[in-house]
Amino acid sequence: MRYVAAYLLAHLGGIEKPSDKDLQKILSSVGIDVDDTLAKKVVSELQGKNLDELVAEGRKKLASLPTGGPATAAGAPTAAAAGKVEAVKEAPKEAPKEEEEEEEDGDMGFGLFD
Numbered sequence: 001m002r003y004v005a006a007y008l009l010a011h012l013g014g015i016e017k018p019s020d021k022d023l024q025k026i027l028s029s030v031g032i033d034v035d036d037t038l039a040k041k042v043v044s045e046l047q048g049k050n051l052d053e054l055v056a057e058g059r060k061k062l063a064s065l066p067t068g069g070p071a072t073a074a075g076a077p078t079a080a081a082a083g084k085v086e087a088v089k090e091a092p093k094e095a096p097k098e099e100e101e102e103e104e105d106g107d108m109g110f111g112l113f114d
Contacts, residue, residue: 003042009026024039027113
């Protein structure tokens with residue numbers, strides 16, 4: 001996915017036919033190691049294709065994917081839910097010290113392009 005994103009960024013940046021070197025330049029600028037074979041594969045697969053058509057085609061495919069279930073209407077909570085809310089409000093709120101230390105790692109060990 002990172003190679004496709006770099007290809008699209010290069011194209012949006014004005015490069016009509018991005019090369020694997022363009023992808024390497026973009027990805028290495030944000031500290032990502034580049035696999036030459038994957039970069040070349042993305043360039044060869046996208047070469048000569050209209051990116052606008054590919055994006056439109058992809059949107060159609062994404063629209064057909066199920067998204068999880070029926071939407072629920074926003075409204076007043078039911079009696080059972082209201083009872084649970086009261087029980088949660090009454091519970092003492094003690095945060096263990098270990099959790100505070102773990103929160104320091106805000107990105108949870110994941111980078112933007114990992």
